[in-house]
Amino acid sequence: MSATTAPMAMDLSSTPQVPMSRLALVEARKALDTRAGRWLIVGILGLVLVIEVIYSFAADNDAKGLQDYIQIPGFTLGYFLPIVIIMLVTSEASQRNGLVTFTLEPKRSRIVLAKFIAGIGLALSVMVLAVVLAVLGTLLGLVTGGDSSWHVDGGLLFYALFLSNMIGIFIGFALSMLIMNTAGAIVAYFVYTLILPTAVAILSSLSSTFEDIAPWIEFNTAQAPLVSSPYSPAGEEWAQIATSGAIWLLLPLVLGIWRLLRIEFK
Amino acid sequence: MAQALDLTATSRVPFTRLVRVELRKAWDTRAGFWLLIAIVAIVVVVLGIALIITLVHSDPVLLDDFVGIAAYMMSFLLPFLAIMLVTSEWSQRSALVTFSLEPRRSRVVMAKLVAALLLTVINLVVALVVGVLFTLVCELVQPDLTSWHLSGGNVAGFFVTQSLAMVGGFAIATLLLNTPASIVLFVVYRFVLPGVFGALASISTWFESVAPWLDFQAAQSNIYEWTLSGRDQWAHLLVSGFLWLVVPLAVGMWRILRAEVK
Numbered sequence: 069m070s071a072t073t074a075p076m077a078m079d080l081s082s083t084p085q086v087p088m089s090r091l092a093l094v095e096a097r098k099a100l101d102t103r104a105g106r107w108l109i110v111g112i113l114g115l116v117l118v119i120e121v122i123y124s125f126a127a128d129n130d131a132k133g134l135q136d137y138i139q140i141p142g143f144t145l146g147y148f149l150p151i152v153i154i155m156l157v158t159s160e161a162s163q164r165n166g167l168v169t170f171t172l173e174p175k176r177s178r179i180v181l182a183k184f185i186a187g188i189g190l191a192l193s194v195m196v197l198a199v200v201l202a203v204l205g206t207l208l209g210l211v212t213g214g215d216s217s218w219h220v221d222g223g224l225l226f227y228a229l230f231l232s233n234m235i236g237i238f239i240g241f242a243l244s245m246l247i248m249n250t251a252g253a254i255v256a257y258f259v260y261t262l263i264l265p266t267a268v269a270i271l272s273s274l275s276s277t278f279e280d281i282a283p284w285i286e287f288n289t290a291q292a293p294l295v296s297s298p299y300s301p302a303g304e305e306w307a308q309i310a311t312s313g314a315i316w317l318l319l320p321l322v323l324g325i326w327r328l329l330r331i332e333f334k
Numbered sequence: 335m336a337q338a339l340d341l342t343a344t345s346r347v348p349f350t351r352l353v354r355v356e357l358r359k360a361w362d363t364r365a366g367f368w369l370l371i372a373i374v375a376i377v378v379v380v381l382g383i384a385l386i387i388t389l390v391h392s393d394p395v396l397l398d399d400f401v402g403i404a405a406y407m408m409s410f411l412l413p414f415l416a417i418m419l420v421t422s423e424w425s426q427r428s429a430l431v432t433f434s435l436e437p438r439r440s441r442v443v444m445a446k447l448v449a450a451l452l453l454t455v456i457n458l459v460v461a462l463v464v465g466v467l468f469t470l471v472c473e474l475v476q477p478d479l480t481s482w483h484l485s486g487g488n489v490a491g492f493f494v495t496q497s498l499a500m501v502g503g504f505a506i507a508t509l510l511l512n513t514p515a516s517i518v519l520f521v522v523y524r525f526v527l528p529g530v531f532g533a534l535a536s537i538s539t540w541f542e543s544v545a546p547w548l549d550f551q552a553a554q555s556n557i558y559e560w561t562l563s564g565r566d567q568w569a570h571l572l573v574s575g576f577l578w579l580v581v582p583l584a585v586g587m588w589r590i591l592r593a594e595v596k
Contacts, residue, residue, distance in 0.1 A: 119530060126538035147526060151518060251513040255414055258521055263410050267380045270403055275387040
């Protein structure tokens with residue numbers, strides 16, 4: 069009579085949820101342990117290294133302080149770190165692993181959060197590595213005859229290296245979730261960081277009124293006080309960062325997350 | 335007796351048709367189409383704001399200004415189209431078909447190069463048309479302040495530098511055969527390296543004397559203003575151009591003629 073036994077049901081109610089730390093680790097691994105991600109990070113750090121070595125031999129001896137060396141990764145990272153983040157998101161669609169990712173963890177919002185955590189963690193580690201490289205660069209500066217100074221402006225470290233790169237990373241997140249295509253998101257990112265400021269510069273040269281308005285409506289222009297001496301934005305400049313940031317960062321980020329939570333993966 | 339297909343009388347694919355096909359690949363694909371839309375949108379928005387500013391301020395304006403801004407804004411994104419012309423054959427796997435229908439790969443590569451240069455011509459023509467349209471609006475609103483002056487040197491300078499940028503993108507694409515990587519490397523090549531060269535030259539007199547021989551983009555600045563003259567400027571252009579254009583293009587061509595298509 070065993071032919072009519074009730075169908076077996078798999079009881080998952082006592083299986084714990086995948087912990088967030090594991091999701092974040094998986095996402096970090098996707099960024100590092102893939103061909104494109106690994107070569108990009110090697111490329112970024114290699115470029116920083118090459119510039120620092122040339123700088124050590126080319127610069128005047130009194131311009132070889134730690135502060136000078138930290139400016140090199142500050143400038144270089146800004147261009148490329150967001151691309152690591154873009155690939156972290158778009159590869160789910162281009163390499164089609166979104167099918168697996170969202171099957172193993174169907175709560176998409178948790179994946180988004182895990183990607184944010186992984187992205188921020190990666191960015192922080194690259195920044196720490198960049199500072200380590202800057203210290204090594206300063207030592208090389210000593211060897212090549214510089215009178216090295218170990219003084220670093222806290223504003224440079226916090227605003228130019230940390231805050232502006234963090235903003236760049238979130239721009240990368242926003243664009244990649246909106247466009248969901250690696251090449252497309254990278255092109256959009258370069259439009260955002262190269263073409264927009266050029267257009268603003270051309271239009272500002274035509275009209276001083278536009279020049280006054282520009283920092284309120286264009287995010288790159290608003291961020292200029294973060295990355296230029298004396299690295300201490302004033303009240304009005306913060307207001308400009310907040311206003312233009314709402315248009316160019318918050319809005320695309322919200323739309324992007326909304327899209328990632330609904331997009332069909334195939 | 336076994337039938338044999340006699341193809342000896344079939345004429346080979348004419349080069350013009352190959353070029354036409356490559357041009358169509360540039361705009362009649364999803365990526366190419368949206369890139370072109372983005373280019374046009376950027377030009378229209380920037381010129382639109384410039385037009386409003388000019389009219390509100392009652393500034394004097396030249397045809398030169400509008401054509402210049404339009405061409406400059408277009409020049410950023412157009413090389414990406416040249417890149418995709420090459421890399422999409424690999425990423426979309428159309429190379430399998432392309433090289434079956436025309437097995438002489440060198441003809442296909444030449445057709446792509448000609449298509450990329452034709453895109454530069456189209457870029458220039460569109461910039462001229464858009465410039466004329468915006469100047470016409472100014473002519474109607476403020477005829478006294480509007481001039482139809484157009485400098486031939488600027489047009490020629492733009493055409494030559496933009497063609498070099500297209501070939502530069504093309505060369506990087508043949509080297510990497512991958513769209514995102516080529517785009518990133520092209521941005522480094524065109525926008526990041528000149529900044530690095532400039533920064534290094536400003537802090538070191540030794541590097542400042544070497545930089546003109548290495549910095550291809552800076553060597554082109556005299557073409558842009560159509561003032562290239564003298565043995566030194568030509569020598570800088572040829573040496574840096576050999577380094578950054580001829581070498582990558584030669585290696586890339588060699589690779590594309592041999593790369594396994596799969």
